Amino acid sequence: MIVYEVGPRDGLQGLKPLPTEKKVELIDGLSDAGLKYIEVVSFVDPKYIPQMADATEVARGIRRKKGVVYSALVPNMKFYAQAQETDMPEIAVFLSANEEHNIKNLGRDIATTKERLKPVFEAARKDERTVRGYVSTAWGYKGDDTPVADVIGISRWLLDEGAYQVSLGDTTGMGTRRTIQDRLLDIREEFGDLNRFALHLHTKREDMEHKVGASYISGMRIFDSSLYGLGGCPTDELLGNVDTEELVKHFEAEGVATGVDLDQLGRASTSLRNTLREI
Numbered sequence: 710m711i712v713y714e715v716g717p718r719d720g721l722q723g724l725k726p727l728p729t730e731k732k733v734e735l736i737d738g739l740s741d742a743g744l745k746y747i748e749v750v751s752f753v754d755p756k757y758i759p760q761m762a763d764a765t766e767v768a769r770g771i772r773r774k775k776g777v778v779y780s781a782l783v784p785n786m787k788f789y790a791q792a793q794e795t796d797m798p799e800i801a802v803f804l805s806a807n808e809e810h811n812i813k814n815l816g817r818d819i820a821t822t823k824e825r826l827k828p829v830f831e832a833a834r835k836d837e838r839t840v841r842g843y844v845s846t847a848w849g850y851k852g853d854d855t856p857v858a859d860v861i862g863i864s865r866w867l868l869d870e871g872a873y874q875v876s877l878g879d880t881t882g883m884g885t886r887r888t889i890q891d892r893l894l895d896i897r898e899e900f901g902d903l904n905r906f907a908l909h910l911h912t913k914r915e916d917m918e919h920k921v922g923a924s925y926i927s928g929m930r931i932f933d934s935s936l937y938g939l940g941g942c943p944t945d946e947l948l949g950n951v952d953t954e955e956l957v958k959h960f961e962a963e964g965v966a967t968g969v970d971l972d973q974l975g976r977a978s979t980s981l982r983n984t985l986r987e988i
Contacts, residue, residue: 710965711931713746713876713907714739714953716981717767718782720939722751722760725988729763733770735984738977739936740774743969744953748801751782752791768795780841784815785825789832800833801876802826803843804867806859807850810880814845823866830870842867843909847877848884848892857895864896868905876907876933882941882948884910886923893927907931911941911948918959921951925965932956936978937985954978 717736721727727735736749749771755762764781768791773779780799783789792800804822805811811819833840844867847860864875877896879889889908897903908929912920921932935941938952957969 710925710960710967711746711907712744712953712956712967712969713748713931713933714744714936715748715909715933715950716935716937716939716953718748718751718761719933719950720935720937722758723940724760724985726760726762727984727988729766729770731984732763732767733772735936735977735981736767736771736779738973738980740772740777741970742973742977744974745776745968746778746780748780748782749797751784752788753782753784754788765791765795768797778839783829786828786832789829792838793832793836797838799839799841800829801841801843802829802867802872803845804863805845805850805880806855806863807846810846810850819863827870830872834871840870840872842872842875843878844875845878845880848879848881848888850881850883852883854883857892860892861896861899864900864906874905874907874931876909876931878909879911880942882911882913884912884920886916886919889920890923890927893924893929897928903928903930907933909933910951912951913947914938914949914952914955917951917955921956921959936974937981 739747750764750767751761752764778799781792781797783800844863846855849855867875908924934953934956935950936953938949941949957967960967
């Protein structure tokens with residue numbers, strides 16, 4: 710079972726900007742806790758996301774631990790250059806399975822977004838840099854279900870372009886235990902297994918265990934999470950990311966090894982809470 714930590718990027722970009730040294734301290738603490746995959750920053754225009762204005766400094770300032778994959782979100786070729794400059798081993802790109810959401814989130818339709826991402830994939834192949842793809846609204850948007858064919862189509866495009874993994878996002882928390890399980894089974898039937906897929910849930914804390922449990926039964930083995938549950942749905946403050954600490958506790962209680970040191974993770978969580986009180 711793999712825990713993919715997205716807190717330093719997804720969790721922090723919706724808060725007041727943290728000092729650079731505190732971000733570096735957080736990421737180093739997560740590395741020390743045994744997390745093997747950590748999304749550390751997004752390279753984006755600070756005019757729109759000022760929380761990531763110091764992304765280059767953070768990427769250069771972290772202590773890179775052997776065996777840990779550090780990644781950065783990259784929307785287009787303009788910002789791919791920062792991934793090159795900071796020697797990020799992995800980048801992430803994102804698309805929505807819903808046209809309206811893609812336009813609202815990225816300012817352009819799905820077809821145009823694909824064209825902007827193609828040179829990113831080409832550059833990553835040339836640089837031998839792995840690419841992870843996100844599919845937003847994989848369970849629906851504004852109360853309307855996203856057709857599974859649309860989710861499969863976006864996922865297949867990302868994999869065909871060279872993504873080694875696709876993270877399926879329940880962006881607005883529409884998925885239930887049953888619909889999450891059903892959708893994952895449909896995707897597993899289409900692709901043969903879920904080995905190249907991850908799950909990125911936005912959920913209320915009290916629903917997390919049910920949804921994660923249903924996903925695991927369906928064959929999901931890679932889960933995105935954020936320390937302290939930070940981040941989540943921008944339209945509903947109750948729908949956060951899955952809390953990394955709670956996710957690890959859940960699986961350890963079920964006898965599923967995560968490779969994460971809960972004591973060290975708890976220290977990182979406490980440090981982050983203290984930092985958030987100060988800003």
